[in-house]
Amino acid sequence: MAGEVSALVARAQAGDAEAFGLLYDRHVDQLYRFLSSQVRDRQTAEDLTSETFLRALHNLSAFRPGGDFGTWLTAIARNLAGAHESHTVEFPVAEVHLQAEPASDPATTAVDRLAHAALIAGVDQLSAPQRQCIVLRYWRELSIDETAQAMGKTPKAIKGLQHKALNALRGLLPSGVVMPA
Incomplete structure (x- = not known):
């Protein structure tokens, strides 16, 4: 490819x-x-x-x-x-879709969608650079090096930014919501 x-x-x-x-x-x-x-x-x-x-x-x-x-x-x-955009950018929940197939059980699907919405709402509360890092790494699935290039930063800076973003996100999410791997 x-x-x-x-x-x-x-x-x-x-x-x-x-x-x-x-x-x-x-x-x-x-x-x-x-x-x-x-x-x-x-x-x-x-x-x-x-x-x-x-x-x-x-x-x-x-x-x-x-x-x-x-x-x-x-x-x-x-x-x-x-x-x-010179001000804080919001993360549009409607534009991000679940990556996994919906479960066959409607109750599980509903719980998955609520967890997904909580994750997106948490990402929306991150700083603009943290949000951008998370979007590039987990939704665009770029590597550390590709994210660094796209954001105009070093790979080491991206690793630090990602670490801080994930830690901040952990504090924003209700218990039971699965974090990005």
């Missing part, structure tokens, strides 16, 4: 509009979800998603072969969201 993305990036850098369209299709949903976690307004998230891809297209020559295109897009999006 990484090789396929690298080939698409190389084609797009050579001026192949169809290749850039395929890159857009591959990354737009994740990028929108990330931006939705940074700004509360759906229209703003859509606008910032479009702006991210526009900037990526205009600066495609700056992307280095061997880099992770999704992480590069996330860094652009993070910068745009940061420029747009």
Whole structure:
């Protein structure tokens, strides 16, 4: 998959509009979800998603072969969201979905959904950098290095930020809510 993305990036850098369209299709949903976690307004998230891809297209020559295109897009999006929102950003519960399949038992499904809502509400109370770290690490499933690149920090700083965020989250959640692993 990484090789396929690298080939698409190389084609797009050579001026192949169809290749850039395929890159857009591959990354737009994740990028929108990330931006939705940074700004509360759906229209703003859509606008910032479009702006991210526009900037990526205009600066495609700056992307280095061997880099992770999704992480590069996330860094652009993070910068745009940061420029747009100078105040504390809320985490939109409606934009984050359960990763696991619903249980066959309706009571278990209801408990799982309540726990999920409590987790999202807890994340919403974290500081903006902590929230961004948690979103990138657990919802976008980026590695420490990819998160560091996307946030413009060192991997060591991300490890510390993640540790502080998880500790803060533990104090915000009711007992019985499962924390991210």
